[in-house]
Amino acid sequence: MILVIDTSSARSVVALVDDGRLLSESVKTSGREYDVGAEVAALVPDVRRLAGVAVALGPGSFTGLRQGISYGLGLAMGLVAPLYGLRSLEVQAARAPAPAIGVSDAGRGRVYFLTPDGRTGLTEPADLPQEWPAVGWLKTGGVNLLPEAGLRPYGEAAARVVRTAREVGYGSVRPEYMQSFGGLL
Numbered sequence: 001m002i003l004v005i006d007t008s009s010a011r012s013v014v015a016l017v018d019d020g021r022l023l024s025e026s027v028k029t030s031g032r033e034y035d036v037g038a039e040v041a042a043l044v045p046d047v048r049r050l051a052g053v054a055v056a057l058g059p060g061s062f063t064g065l066r067q068g069i070s071y072g073l074g075l076a077m078g079l080v081a082p083l084y085g086l087r088s089l090e091v092q093a094a095r096a097p098a099p100a101i102g103v104s105d106a107g108r109g110r111v112y113f114l115t116p117d118g119r120t121g122l123t124e125p126a127d128l129p130q131e132w133p134a135v136g137w138l139k140t141g142g143v144n145l146l147p148e149a150g151l152r153p154y155g156e157a158a159a160r161v162v163r164t165a166r167e168v169g170y171g172s173v174r175p176e177y178m179q180s181f182g183g184l185l
Contacts (some may be wrong), residue, residue: 002050004162005036006154008057010029012064013027013154014026017155018045026039041159043183050075051082057088059177082167083170093116095135095152100132102134103145111143115132134146
């Protein structure tokens with residue numbers, strides 16, 4: 001079983017996945033009150049059963065990313081288990097039943113995006129590519145998102161993405177902070 005942690009966007013998630021399947025998940029509003037440790041303890045009472053930990057690397061805010069990555073890194077190190085890095089926008093896009101743009105808040109009313117053809121960017125909501133629908137959890141308005149009811153649960157999408165995720169060394173985790181994401185363009 002692999003524990004997935006994502007604290008990179010407007011909602012935070014811990015999910016338990018196994019062999020490409022979602023076993024359970026908890027999705028809650030992100031913020032100061034979000035307690036990764038409590039959510040993990042409720043989902044996985046015995047963490048020694050975990051075969052690995054996957055963390056969302058962003059893009060996202062400094063504090064949000066650090067919260068999930070730090071917890072996941074510490075847990076993986078303590079278990080001497082593999083640590084996998086997930087691209088937050090890739091997991092969001094994988095929630096859609098057809099090709100879609102993964103989006104996330106970038107602050108100041110802007111959004112980060114990842115298109116199905118691999119383009120990344122930082123833009124105003126009105127300037128998002130229009131070829132595909134958008135999927136993500138935003139505080140920012142102005143983005144026509146696919147309805148949640150028609151999307152896969154986050155954990156199910158993460159279970160698919162983690163199959164091809166790269167393992168990252170404990171000392172080489174590189175979050176994509178809001179400021180650094182622009183360098184990917």
